[in-house]
Amino acid sequence: MGLMSRTSAIVRAWYSKLLDRAEDPAVTLDYSYERQLELLQNVKKGIADVVTAKKRLELQTKKLETELPKLDEQARQALAANREDLARAALERKAFAQQQLQGLDQQIEDLEAQQEKLAASEKRLSAKVEAFRTQKETIKAQYSAAEAQVKIGEAATGIGEEMADTGLAISRAQDKTEQMQARAAAVDELVESGTLEDYTSSGTQLDRELAQVSAQNQVDADLARLKGELAASGQPKELEKETK
Amino acid sequence: MIVRVMGVGQFRLEGDAVSRLNELDDRAQEALDREDEAELDRYLDEMAALVRRDGEPLADDDLSASEAIVPPSDMTLEETKQFFSDEGLIPDIQQ
Numbered sequence: 206m207g208l209m210s211r212t213s214a215i216v217r218a219w220y221s222k223l224l225d226r227a228e229d230p231a232v233t234l235d236y237s238y239e240r241q242l243e244l245l246q247n248v249k250k251g252i253a254d255v256v257t258a259k260k261r262l263e264l265q266t267k268k269l270e271t272e273l274p275k276l277d278e279q280a281r282q283a284l285a286a287n288r289e290d291l292a293r294a295a296l297e298r299k300a301f302a303q304q305q306l307q308g309l310d311q312q313i314e315d316l317e318a319q320q321e322k323l324a325a326s327e328k329r330l331s332a333k334v335e336a337f338r339t340q341k342e343t344i345k346a347q348y349s350a351a352e353a354q355v356k357i358g359e360a361a362t363g364i365g366e367e368m369a370d371t372g373l374a375i376s377r378a379q380d381k382t383e384q385m386q387a388r389a390a391a392v393d394e395l396v397e398s399g400t401l402e403d404y405t406s407s408g409t410q411l412d413r414e415l416a417q418v419s420a421q422n423q424v425d426a427d428l429a430r431l432k433g434e435l436a437a438s439g440q441p442k443e444l445e446k447e448t449k
Numbered sequence: 450m451i452v453r454v455m456g457v458g459q460f461r462l463e464g465d466a467v468s469r470l471n472e473l474d475d476r477a478q479e480a481l482d483r484e485d486e487a488e489l490d491r492y493l494d495e496m497a498a499l500v501r502r503d504g505e506p507l508a509d510d511d512l513s514a515s516e517a518i519v520p521p522s523d524m525t526l527e528e529t530k531q532f533f534s535d536e537g538l539i540p541d542i543q544q
Contacts, residue, residue, distance in 0.1 A: 207474035208481065211533055212518040219539050240542050322456055329458055332509030340512065363512030369539050370455050376540045
């Protein structure tokens with residue numbers, strides 16, 4: 206037996222299990238229809254979840270992109286202060302952030318593909334649900350119980366397949382979305398701990414040392430500025446003295 | 450015959466294409482038996498491509514059942530094994 210027959214058997218077993226709950230044909234039809242509507246809702250929710258996850262990753266991409274020049278600047282400051290160890294640490298962070306950025310691009314693409322698949326699934330399923338609804342009413346109105354059984358079997362099989370297919374698509378998209386959310390949370394943590402502004406509050410020794418270098422540079426810059434200002438305002442006085 | 454490609458839709462496939470599809474199906478089964486994920490994906494992709502290329506797509510609102518169903522090619526080997534196991538991969542619908 207090939208994979209196609211095995212797949213058909215799996216799909217058939219899946220929707221038989223779903224429909225075996227009701228014995229009365231009319232009840233079976235209504236029951237199936239309710240599950241179809243639920244599934245449609247699930248696809249819509251699945252699409253919304255994928256879109257949310259994608260937006261989060263896009264936001265992260267932007268955040269990381271603004272992080273790169275900051276890390277460069279930190280490395281430069283550390284080098285100016287003769288702290289090659291700190292400069293190296295900042296550049297290691299930068300390399301890591303760059304890696305994350307590349308990963309993010311791929312993940313966003315994956316989510317986009319999932320979104321498209323789910324949207325196509327939704328379109329197919331909703332067309333079939335509508336066709337099923339019409340057929341359901343016809344069967345109920347026009348057929349004897351025995352004939353109805355056969356007709357119901359046909360309609361339920363056709364849509365049952367689509368339901369199984371859609372169900373699998375939703376579940377796989379959910380798995381992907383959850384994986385991406387988990388990774389996104391990890392990257393968020395990286396970004397938070399890496400920001401220049403947070404150095405004094407975020408706890409690691411490296412952060413504090415980088416903050417010190419940064420503060421030292423700021424102090425040096427301010428000193429130089431003040432000296433310059435003093436010199437500028439002092440010079441005319443000295444000139445005045447000389448002329449007296 | 451009507452063939453469904455999971456995640457893609459249903460198509461009507463005739464003649465020579467059907468026998469080529471069955472051949473690929475046998476090879477896909479062998480690849481799965483060998484646990485060769487790359488080969489398995491390749492055959493499943495080829496099957497999907499063949500059906501899409503040589504088949505006539507069914508209308509979205511057609512309720513016909515399929516005589517053959519091509520499983521998705523983007524599953525990992527583990528997922529594929531679970532798909533074909535008793536445990537299954539298609540989630541139940543809650544009542």
